Amino acid sequence: MADVNITVDGKKVAAPAGTLLIEACKSAGIEVPSFCYYPNLSLQGACRMCLVKVEKMPKLQTACTTVISEGMAVSTDTPEIHQARKSMVEMLLGNHPLDCPVCDAGGECELQDMTFAYGAAESKFIDIKNHREEQQWSPVVYFDRPRCILCYRCVRVCGEGMDVWALGVQNRGVSSVIAPNKEDHLECEECGMCIDICPVGALTSGAYRYKTRPWEMRHVGTTCTHCADGCKTTLGVRRSDTGMEIVRGDNRDKSGINGDFLCMKGRYAFDFANHEDRLTQPLIRKDGRLTPSTWEEAFELIGRRFKEIRDSAGGQAIGVVGSTRTTNEENYLLQKFARVALGTNNIDHHRTADFPALAAALRGKPEATASMRDVFKAPAMLLIGNNPTEQHPLLAWQIRNNVRLHKARLYVINSEPVKLRRQAVNFIQIPVGSEGNVARFLSGDDSAAGSISNPTATRDAWVALRDKLRGEQNLVIIFGSEIRGEDIASLVKFGSAVPSAKFVCLSDYANSRGAADMGLYPDLLPGYHPMSDAGKWRDEWGGVPQTPGLTLPQMVESAKAGNLKAFYVVGANPVGRLGIDAFSFSQRFVVVQDMFLTETALIADVVLPAANAYEKSGTVTNTCGDVQFLQKAGEITGAKSDFEMTVRIADAMGFDVSKLVPFSRGTHSDMGQSRGAQSGEVDRHGVWLEAQGLEPKMSPFDPTAILDEIQRLVPGYGVSRANLLAGNDQHTTLSGSGAGVQHDPALIAPANDTLFTSGTLGRYSRALNSVMENRQKQPAEEVAAD
Amino acid sequence: MTVLKNIAAIAKGMSITFMEMFQPTQVENYPDGPGPLKGAKFQDRFRGVHVLQRDENGLEKCVACFLCAASCPSNCIYIEAAENTAEHRVSGAERYARVYNIDYNRCIFCGYCVEACPTDAITHGHGFEIASFNASGLVYRKEQMLAPQPAHMGANAVFNHAEVASGELGVR
Numbered sequence: 021m022a023d024v025n026i027t028v029d030g031k032k033v034a035a036p037a038g039t040l041l042i043e044a045c046k047s048a049g050i051e052v053p054s055f056c057y058y059p060n061l062s063l064q065g066a067c068r069m070c071l072v073k074v075e076k077m078p079k080l081q082t083a084c085t086t087v088i089s090e091g092m093a094v095s096t097d098t099p100e101i102h103q104a105r106k107s108m109v110e111m112l113l114g115n116h117p118l119d120c121p122v123c124d125a126g127g128e129c130e131l132q133d134m135t136f137a138y139g140a141a142e143s144k145f146i147d148i149k150n151h152r153e154e155q156q157w158s159p160v161v162y163f164d165r166p167r168c169i170l171c172y173r174c175v176r177v178c179g180e181g182m183d184v185w186a187l188g189v190q191n192r193g194v195s196s197v198i199a200p201n202k203e204d205h206l207e208c209e210e211c212g213m214c215i216d217i218c219p220v221g222a223l224t225s226g227a228y229r230y231k232t233r234p235w236e237m238r239h240v241g242t243t244c245t246h247c248a249d250g251c252k253t254t255l256g257v258r259r260s261d262t263g264m265e266i267v268r269g270d271n272r273d274k275s276g277i278n279g280d281f282l283c284m285k286g287r288y289a290f291d292f293a294n295h296e297d298r299l300t301q302p303l304i305r306k307d308g309r310l311t312p313s314t315w316e317e318a319f320e321l322i323g324r325r326f327k328e329i330r331d332s333a334g335g336q337a338i339g340v341v342g343s344t345r346t347t348n349e350e351n352y353l354l355q356k357f358a359r360v361a362l363g364t365n366n367i368d369h370h371r372t373a374d375f376p377a378l379a380a381a382l383r384g385k386p387e388a389t390a391s392m393r394d395v396f397k398a399p400a401m402l403l404i405g406n407n408p409t410e411q412h413p414l415l416a417w418q419i420r421n422n423v424r425l426h427k428a429r430l431y432v433i434n435s436e437p438v439k440l441r442r443q444a445v446n447f448i449q450i451p452v453g454s455e456g457n458v459a460r461f462l463s464g465d466d467s468a469a470g471s472i473s474n475p476t477a478t479r480d481a482w483v484a485l486r487d488k489l490r491g492e493q494n495l496v497i498i499f500g501s502e503i504r505g506e507d508i509a510s511l512v513k514f515g516s517a518v519p520s521a522k523f524v525c526l527s528d529y530a531n532s533r534g535a536a537d538m539g540l541y542p543d544l545l546p547g548y549h550p551m552s553d554a555g556k557w558r559d560e561w562g563g564v565p566q567t568p569g570l571t572l573p574q575m576v577e578s579a580k581a582g583n584l585k586a587f588y589v590v591g592a593n594p595v596g597r598l599g600i601d602a603f604s605f606s607q608r609f610v611v612v613q614d615m616f617l618t619e620t621a622l623i624a625d626v627v628l629p630a631a632n633a634y635e636k637s638g639t640v641t642n643t644c645g646d647v648q649f650l651q652k653a654g655e656i657t658g659a660k661s662d663f664e665m666t667v668r669i670a671d672a673m674g675f676d677v678s679k680l681v682p683f684s685r686g687t688h689s690d691m692g693q694s695r696g697a698q699s700g701e702v703d704r705h706g707v708w709l710e711a712q713g714l715e716p717k718m719s720p721f722d723p724t725a726i727l728d729e730i731q732r733l734v735p736g737y738g739v740s741r742a743n744l745l746a747g748n749d750q751h752t753t754l755s756g757s758g759a760g761v762q763h764d765p766a767l768i769a770p771a772n773d774t775l776f777t778s779g780t781l782g783r784y785s786r787a788l789n790s791v792m793e794n795r796q797k798q799p800a801e802e803v804a805a806d
Numbered sequence: 807m808t809v810l811k812n813i814a815a816i817a818k819g820m821s822i823t824f825m826e827m828f829q830p831t832q833v834e835n836y837p838d839g840p841g842p843l844k845g846a847k848f849q850d851r852f853r854g855v856h857v858l859q860r861d862e863n864g865l866e867k868c869v870a871c872f873l874c875a876a877s878c879p880s881n882c883i884y885i886e887a888a889e890n891t892a893e894h895r896v897s898g899a900e901r902y903a904r905v906y907n908i909d910y911n912r913c914i915f916c917g918y919c920v921e922a923c924p925t926d927a928i929t930h931g932h933g934f935e936i937a938s939f940n941a942s943g944l945v946y947r948k949e950q951m952l953a954p955q956p957a958h959m960g961a962n963a964v965f966n967h968a969e970v971a972s973g974e975l976g977v978r
Binding site: 229231 | 886888
């Protein structure tokens, strides 16, 4: 469509037809103030702040509801407009309390900004303010009615954006009031979007309540460490006695893949980092008790025992379990450590999706994986299995809003009536466990239709659906961990019949995809290369054990039989999460790196206190394959990053750490991890040190060195480093991956997390627990019936 | 000529010196004077050690809005906020300062904090004898700066730090 030309304040602006005047002005760099207008929400025209003068129109017009037309001449700042806006602010302040000093929004309040800009310092109203007490609507949402300026942003984002419809308006005119869905409290997904979007301090967060003020914090944009969607979350940190304390999580930086969105976990569940049960010193089992000790003693002991066992019983006597929440660099380092320093392929992790099968199926198919951003743009989506509303809130948001804003077609096939069916053009409920049959049927195997047909979805309906899907362009096929192994190959076979189809495989933890990509498998090297294809790794590392190692269940069996003598667990809780018998390891040397005394840590001989993902830098890969950077935000005295601990264990074993971390090669930059109090910022003083010739080069604890190696060796990870460091998401593909191998589908154990649980980590979040307790008191039904 | 000029200059200068010798003394009798101030006299506007004021009900005026800390050019004010509850009410508003420290190693007594305070909670008192051999003792806590509970409700005088320290004023 041809652009429409308008003039704004004498400036010529061209914008596509149908653009709103307020957006056209914004594109020309002219800010028109508004409260009620919010991009991608329905129009309200309630606040009347965006009034502008359009030539030949008798009255001032609201820029947020006026669509541009050819030749329009607009002025956005005349004395008349200024006066109008000033009166609007004055009216709003008529009943707005002047409690800015104690309001949590003070300092980042749009009404404050407007008052400063248009200054109605004097009020002509003499009436008594209509005061109401503040209400607590849920453990995390507070509502202060007099502060509300009735812009209805919260109502719209909750309904249209989240499809929860928990907020509404009662009464009319000046007595209008925002109200929750259950008389005096909310029953909702607790996403906190209403708080984020509120231009004033009417809706405030229970987690951040009266803690500090916006300008007192340093705001660090990092990647959320809960589910596998990889939202960008902005953490507000303050100095505290024990390092840097995270006091707030929100979404003020809208540049992430999540745009406006952030769920309950990203917004409130950072508090595990400040939990009083955090381990802050190494524990060594002495006389049967875990006793606090020093780092030196712990590393010396681990190094000595690992070396003894490796030298006496061989590397196959040591088992390693990696984490699904540590960074790519740490995962890569861990498997390299296992293979090179320990000389074993016994490495595994908690698998929540069958990525090797996907990599094998997509091999040589470029552009066949969808990024999280693609999900928002795709004209059609097919969702098989999983319940994204609970397990992948961002993905659900992308799907929902793609349907709402772009009229995308959504097809849902699930064994449960998932909430996203409300957006679907076609929803078919299938028996539990028959997702694989759907994949086979779609790939053309008509014999699979029998088990998935029922009176509501007949065989003919299935055939019609398949034909319809084959006719879609740019279909994004999203599937949960229900589809594994051969079924993934079937699904990819179906996908290749659809023009430009792309895939998303859903895993459960923040870096589940990264753990898989980095080769935390007993039979796969990074990038899904089987052991037989170890060529470049052998050259790079100078030797890789040939035989595939043991999977986690095999390690347990081996430990029971007495063959496995040492067990090294990094950031995982296999005893608690995977139901492993703790007594299998009773006579073994167990080392655990974790934040808390988990079930696994309780059986350990040495427990090392680890830093979490908010306390270090590095990269993580979300379930779609988008790599993002972690910025160090918090800090707690006494914890070390898993990276540093692994390197120091290698060092204590007498292993040459420069063979593990190539820290004299590659880009000489510091990710900000090794420089104390100022760390996490772009390395300003590194620049100074370099200019003075004092740059210490890289330390062996610098994950950048491993990132160099990952980018060089792992297919798909050769993305722009500059973009990555700038905080942008970079999509990795699977087309160049290794051949993969077939795994036993039973090795995959879905986490089955909900909106309010997050594996072992979630137990230590007070915010999540308080919401769950509240729910147990008042069980929630599905909000807003269809 | 130069010599004469110089002698004249010296004579002029010394004449002022000798004249001052016979003037009455302007110096205050500090520190040997009477009272807790030891003879020191102040203008009302003197900016000494801060006093955190209380309202007419004896509650702290400070609501922990952090504006003083934000306005402080030497960054010497540290605050931790907490929420008032019905059982434990410290200030008149929703929030109070659980921790309020001023680091007198850094404070330059500019008075910006007093200007910034929206509730007139922080004021400058007349305390001035804060020099110390121990720098860590110069971080004053809230309890050291807080005005005492008023002896009778309704009075809200600006208390003098030195008087308070000497125990002459205010009853807890």
